[in-house]
Amino acid sequence: MKYRHSFHVGNFADVHKHVTLIALLGALKRKDKGFLYLETHSGRGAYDLSQASAEAEGGIARFSATVNNSGELQQYAARLGEYRVQQGNPRAYPGSPLLAAQELRPQDRAVFVELVAAEARVLELALAGNPTVRVETGDGFDRLRGWLPPPERRGLTFIDPPYEETGKDFERVTAAIAEALRRFRTGVIVAWYPIKDERDITAWHAGLSRTLDCEALAAELWLYPRDSRVALNGSGLLIVNPPYLLAERMRVWLPELQAQLDAGQAGGTSVRTLTPTPPT
Numbered sequence: 001m002k003y004r005h006s007f008h009v010g011n012f013a014d015v016h017k018h019v020t021l022i023a024l025l026g027a028l029k030r031k032d033k034g035f036l037y038l039e040t041h042s043g044r045g046a047y048d049l050s051q052a053s054a055e056a057e058g059g060i061a062r063f064s065a066t067v068n069n070s071g072e073l074q075q076y077a078a079r080l081g082e083y084r085v086q087q088g089n090p091r092a093y094p095g096s097p098l099l100a101a102q103e104l105r106p107q108d109r110a111v112f113v114e115l116v117a118a119e120a121r122v123l124e125l126a127l128a129g130n131p132t133v134r135v136e137t138g139d140g141f142d143r144l145r146g147w148l149p150p151p152e153r154r155g156l157t158f159i160d161p162p163y164e165e166t167g168k169d170f171e172r173v174t175a176a177i178a179e180a181l182r183r184f185r186t187g188v189i190v191a192w193y194p195i196k197d198e199r200d201i202t203a204w205h206a207g208l209s210r211t212l213d214c215e216a217l218a219a220e221l222w223l224y225p226r227d228s229r230v231a232l233n234g235s236g237l238l239i240v241n242p243p244y245l246l247a248e249r250m251r252v253w254l255p256e257l258q259a260q261l262d263a264g265q266a267g268g269t270s271v272r273t274l275t276p277t278p279p280t
């Protein structure tokens with residue numbers, strides 16, 4: 001496996017997923033009861049953009065910490081700023097596990113799974129001393145079965161594979177969502193996907209619409225024409241069992257984020273429901 005998130009860290013997809021993740025955790029925290037945050041593809045968590053990719057130039061480097069109107073963007077900017085102060089490094093950059101760990105309350109807990117032992121070790125060190133989190137080295141798609149359903153009966157599962165083998169990862173994500181729902185019907189599931197070819201996304205969404213029997217949103221942000229085959233054109237998040245009002249809020253803050261990250265190349269956003277809400 002060649003994928004190292006350090007090469008892509010801070011790109012526009014990272015910013016999209018991390019703002020969404022903090023918003024989702026905020027929604028879960030509206031209730032006092034604790035929950036499990038399970039991340040199947042965690043990465044190392046702690047990055048330093050002074051050694052990192054040019055991709056950050058088209059992502060986090062364009063994100064303004066000061067001009068945001070939406071609370072969700074302000075919150076992400078605040079968390080990023082706090083992390084940098086904690087680290088004493090203005091180029092430090094938190095991956096999703098560190099952002100999520102910052103959001104947890106004493107009654108919540110997190111499990112982070114990462115396949116590459118060296119990356120998992122860095123994450124373990126970054127989270128050392130935090131009693132509510134656990135880092136596991138292993139296959140996140142497999143480990144999901146071990147952790148769901150959580151005894152709390154509340155949870156958010158984040159699936160963020162590398163899509164090195166794009167078609168296979170789409171299939172694995174579909175299977176993982178089905179398995180997660182079979183074990184834990186009411187859990188929130190978020191899966192990231194790359195937008196590289198419109199036809200692949202349309203076919204994948206159509207398949208999900210046929211098989212999912214609960215509400216799912218597709219929240220997308222793209223910076224380049226959705227069909228250009230050269231690189232990553234856009235970033236998508238499939239959100240199953242979305243919390244109340246998440247879609248409405250995303251329709252406000254996602255365009256604001258897109259405007260900041262815009263590359264002047266026919267970018268856009270969309271938030272739509274893939275399957276209707278089942279009758280209660």
Ligand SMILES: C[S@@+](CC[C@H](N)C(=O)[O-])C[C@H]1O[C@@H](n2cnc3c(N)ncnc32)[C@H](O)[C@@H]1O
Binds near residue numbers: 003114
């Ligand atoms: C996109 S990165 C994760 C980034 C992280 N979620 C974040 O936002 O900061 C994908 C990670 O998945 C790891 N990985 C690849 N295959 C995996 C598998 N089957 N199970 C668990 N981790 C895997 C890679 O080593 C890489 O660190």
